[in-house]
Amino acid sequence: MTTAEHTVEKIGGTSMSRVRELLDTLFIGDRSGDALYNRVFVVSAFGGITNLLLEHKKSGTPGVYALFANADDDHGWLDALTEVGRAMGKAHHEVLEHAGDLNMADEFVRERIEGARSCLFDLQRLCSYGHFRLSDHMLVIRELLSGLGEAHSAFVTTLLLQRAGVNARFIDLSGWRDDTEHSLSERIASGLEGVDLAREMPIVTGYVQCTEGLMREFDRGYSEVTFANIAAQTSACEAIIHKEFHLSSADPKLVGEGKVRKLGHTNYDVADQLSNMGMEAIHPKAAKTLRQADVALRVTNAFDPGDPGTLIDDQPTKTPDVEIVTGLKVVALELFEQDMVGVKGYDAAILEALRRHNVWIISKTSNANTITHYIHASLKAVRRVARDLEEHYPAAEVNVRTLSIVSAIGRDLSGLRVLGRGLNALEEAGLGVIAAHQTPRNVDVQFVLGSQDMDKGVAALHSALIEARPLAPAAEAEQKAA
Numbered sequence: 001m002t003t004a005e006h007t008v009e010k011i012g013g014t015s016m017s018r019v020r021e022l023l024d025t026l027f028i029g030d031r032s033g034d035a036l037y038n039r040v041f042v043v044s045a046f047g048g049i050t051n052l053l054l055e056h057k058k059s060g061t062p063g064v065y066a067l068f069a070n071a072d073d074d075h076g077w078l079d080a081l082t083e084v085g086r087a088m089g090k091a092h093h094e095v096l097e098h099a100g101d102l103n104m105a106d107e108f109v110r111e112r113i114e115g116a117r118s119c120l121f122d123l124q125r126l127c128s129y130g131h132f133r134l135s136d137h138m139l140v141i142r143e144l145l146s147g148l149g150e151a152h153s154a155f156v157t158t159l160l161l162q163r164a165g166v167n168a169r170f171i172d173l174s175g176w177r178d179d180t181e182h183s184l185s186e187r188i189a190s191g192l193e194g195v196d197l198a199r200e201m202p203i204v205t206g207y208v209q210c211t212e213g214l215m216r217e218f219d220r221g222y223s224e225v226t227f228a229n230i231a232a233q234t235s236a237c238e239a240i241i242h243k244e245f246h247l248s249s250a251d252p253k254l255v256g257e258g259k260v261r262k263l264g265h266t267n268y269d270v271a272d273q274l275s276n277m278g279m280e281a282i283h284p285k286a287a288k289t290l291r292q293a294d295v296a297l298r299v300t301n302a303f304d305p306g307d308p309g310t311l312i313d314d315q316p317t318k319t320p321d322v323e324i325v326t327g328l329k330v331v332a333l334e335l336f337e338q339d340m341v342g343v344k345g346y347d348a349a350i351l352e353a354l355r356r357h358n359v360w361i362i363s364k365t366s367n368a369n370t371i372t373h374y375i376h377a378s379l380k381a382v383r384r385v386a387r388d389l390e391e392h393y394p395a396a397e398v399n400v401r402t403l404s405i406v407s408a409i410g411r412d413l414s415g416l417r418v419l420g421r422g423l424n425a426l427e428e429a430g431l432g433v434i435a436a437h438q439t440p441r442n443v444d445v446q447f448v449l450g451s452q453d454m455d456k457g458v459a460a461l462h463s464a465l466i467e468a469r470p471l472a473p474a475a476e477a478e479q480k481a482a
């Protein structure tokens with residue numbers, strides 16, 4: 001790889017589904033000749049494909065992986081895999097036009113889907129002998145399946161760009177039919193070996209097959225980890241994440257595009273809080289890689305090419321402000337036991353059960369005899385944790401209920417009375433607040449509401465804490481400059 005000043009840029013699934021429009025904004029736009037190059041693109045699967053391959057990211061609805069894992073019904077996963085092939089075909093038929101390209105993309109999907117099918121089939125048959133345990137291979141299966149989505153989208157994008165006259169090159173890091181073993185950095189290095197960045201545009205799969213196991217270490221959202229590692233390893237001058245909208249003060253689809261404000265500048269602390277709330281501004285592990293390699297990160301709107309977007313760095317702000325309001329559905333797991341007062345160990349036992357069931361903890365509170373965890377997982381998964389705890393603490397009362405958390409986040413919230421003003425706003429909107437907490441560090445305030453009240457809660461807090469205030473002079477300058 002010959003390197004000059006290049007950028008590494010990631011396109012998420014939602015934007016990938018509109019990849020044709022990206023020709024006019026991001027990939028080509030008003031660029032020509034050399035200006036097209038020195039950009040490495042890392043792509044996610046088309047929107048919804050990974051959900052079908054693994055499981056739905058938000059609802060948990062099983063995909064091929066989950067059906068294969070609990071193969072009570074032997075053939076469910078086979079139909080699901082056929083469905084993925086169909087969905088992939090639908091995705092590329094929406095973006096490609098040329099008959100030759102469509103043929104190649106159809107053939108690509110057929111080869112990968114049928115390859116995966118025979119692989120899973122053979123494994124299932126092998127494991128029927130008893131000496132081989134399916135559970136020993138599940139992680140490899142998860143890796144194999146997830147790689148299909150990114151290989152497909154990168155292949156299709158390369159065809160699209162080549163047809164438009166761009167010298168694009170498909171870089172498949174998914175390890176398909178590759179019998180060599182590589183670490184993450186080796187696979188990246190060998191994938192990009194021989195690429196002339198000044199004259200070629202690499203379209204890299206957001207999934208990397210590697211000895212570390214991308215899924216094992218990072219699970220969903222892994223394409224940001226790939227992106228960050230490529231940016232760090234190739235010493236990119238900037239790492240850019242392209243989104244469907246500007247990174248805004250709330251979800252534009254929920255609050256209205258006209259009401260939200262673009263974030264001109266924020267920091268990794270806010271990005272961590274956002275990803276904790278399921279709003280992946282950036283995967284926390286990816287942020288760490290970029291921070292350590294000293295590569296600047298920018299989040300932009302893929303469809304608004306003239307706008308530099310949001311700069312994310314390590315800097316604190318001079319002007320305290322609520323920057324984002326976001327919400328998440330959660331399940332509250334409450335353990336009450338009178339004997340808890342003054343006794344240690346309850347917390348550790350609950351955490352151990354949560355870890356065993358691999359659920360995501362959003363937040364927690366406790367008092368003398370009660371510990372409550374707010375968890376992002378299916379009700380079914382949390383009920384399993386509850387059953388474990390009931391066995392472990394027969395005298396305890398364990399309660400599980402679905403709720404939502406609405407959170408106001410900013411680099412510095414000091415002096416803004418966010419807790420009090422937020423409570424008022426929610427009360428005025430007629431919403432019952434079940435709990436509220438802030439930490440002394442003053443970067444977020446969380447309000448716990450009924451699960452049906454989440455969207456109204458986001459709108460009420462956004463209106464009171466963000467829309468109601470004029471742009472502070474410093475923030476205004478920052479927005480203008482960005």
Ligand SMILES: Nc1ncnc2c1ncn2[C@@H]1O[C@H](COP(=O)(O)OP(=O)(O)O)[C@@H](O)[C@H]1O
Pocket residue numbers: 011012013014015242243244245246247248249250251252253254279280324326
């Ligand atoms: N604060 C926010 N700013 C921008 N988009 C947001 C925000 N909160 C939620 N969203 C939603 O996130 C969706 C997907 O975001 P995007 O990052 O483009 O997807 P992907 O994860 O597929 O890359 C958008 O369609 C938008 O509705």
Ligand SMILES: N[C@@H](CC(=O)OP(=O)(O)O)C(=O)O
Pocket residue numbers: 011012013014044045050051057149206219220221222223224
């Ligand atoms: N497609 C993968 C990887 C990813 O990062 O996707 P996105 O960039 O759309 O969040 C997933 O859904 O987990």
